[in-house]
Amino acid sequence: MGPVASFLIVPILAEMGASVFGWRFVIEAMGWFCVAFGILFMVIAKGGRTPSPRLSLAGVSAIVKNPMGWLFAWLAGLGVAGEIAAYSVLTMYLTEERAMPADTAAYLLSVSRLAAPFTVFLGGWLCNRMGSTKTLALCLLSFAVSLLLMAAPWRSVYLPGMFLQPTVCAMIFPPIFTFLVAQFAVKDQATVLALGMPIGCFLGVGAIPALLGLSGDTLGFAAGFVILGAVVAATLPLLA
Numbered sequence: 001m002g003p004v005a006s007f008l009i010v011p012i013l014a015e016m017g018a019s020v021f022g023w024r025f026v027i028e029a030m031g032w033f034c035v036a037f038g039i040l041f042m043v044i045a046k047g048g049r050t051p052s053p054r055l056s057l058a059g060v061s062a063i064v065k066n067p068m069g070w071l072f073a074w075l076a077g078l079g080v081a082g083e084i085a086a087y088s089v090l091t092m093y094l095t096e097e098r099a100m101p102a103d104t105a106a107y108l109l110s111v112s113r114l115a116a117p118f119t120v121f122l123g124g125w126l127c128n129r130m131g132s133t134k135t136l137a138l139c140l141l142s143f144a145v146s147l148l149l150m151a152a153p154w155r156s157v158y159l160p161g162m163f164l165q166p167t168v169c170a171m172i173f174p175p176i177f178t179f180l181v182a183q184f185a186v187k188d189q190a191t192v193l194a195l196g197m198p199i200g201c202f203l204g205v206g207a208i209p210a211l212l213g214l215s216g217d218t219l220g221f222a223a224g225f226v227i228l229g230a231v232v233a234a235t236l237p238l239l240a
Contacts, residue, residue, distance in 0.1 A: 003083060004116040004170045011110075055191065063191055068183040071238055073196035073203075075136065075176050078232060080204025082143055082169025085228070086150070087113075088209045090162065093150075093221035098158070112163045116170040123171030132178035133239050139175065140232055140239075142168040147229035151222040 017026040063069045087109070094105035127135045146168060149161025184192050208228065215224030 001117045001120050003173075004113070004120060004166070008110070008113055008117070059188070059191060060195070063184075063188060063195060069192055069196060072176070072180055072183070072192060073199040074235065074238075075172075075179065076196055076200025077203030077208070078140070078143070078235065079169065079172040079176055080200055081208040081228070082165065082172060082204075084205050085209040085212055086147070086165055086225070089212045089216060089221055089224070092216065096216075097221055098153075098155070108159070108162065113166050115163075116166045119167045119170045120174065124174040126171070127175045127178050132175040132182060135175040136172065136179060137236055137239050139168050139172045140235055143172070144229040144233040147225045147232065151225040151229070153222075 014026050017029065090109050091102070091105050094100040094108070095102050100108075123135065123139065126138070130138075142164065146161045146165035150158050150165060152158045152161070180189060180192060212221065212224040212228065215221065215227065
């Protein structure tokens with residue numbers, strides 16, 4: 001729930017802190033909270049006491065040569081992109097291409113994220129019932145459909161897509177990590193995470209938002225949503 005809930009809670013806390021105490025207080029408080037909770041976690045955490053196997057060139061090479069490692073990184077990138085990429089351009093899309101007032105766009109953007117912290121549980125429940133592969137396929141298909149709906153010119157179509165998109169993207173993460181557990185031995189999972197998550201974050205936080213921005217400058221944000229939707233849909237055969 002942490003990442004998806006942060007889209008709702010952190011902006012509110014930041015605005016409240018900045019309006020009362022100033023922006024420096026917000027940054028300093030965040031730093032001290034990180035220090036305090038890091039120490040607290042180190043003291044009370046129950047798991048993770050066993051060191052991972054020593055990293056070796058042979059072990060890294062084996063994972064790099066394994067297509068499932070690259071698929072995990074790609075899936076992680078799509079999941080992060082679902083949370084960050086669309087969110088980063090939606091306000092501009094609504095105001096510039098759909099002529100929506102800025103305050104209305106900001107309000108709808110916030111409200112559209114309300115269900116996401118709760119649908120994470122739905123993703124986990126479906127994963128337990130259907131397995132990680134089928135749940136991932138369902139989530140990715142829904143993600144692609146939501147992007148195509150968002151690209152539509154009619155408010156009655158793009159607004160439901162805007163609300164569907166963060167909801168289904170929040171569901172992706174439980175099956176992604178279940179997929180990791182199913183595909184790799186315990187001794188390799190830490191290395192796969194260490195290699196795959198930076199690639200996924202590069203895609204989801206950097207490359208895909210940049211491509212959506214480039215599309216907005218040239219073809220329009222709606223075209224960018226269509227292209228991203230096609231890319232997401234093209235991932236489905238890789239799960240077979």
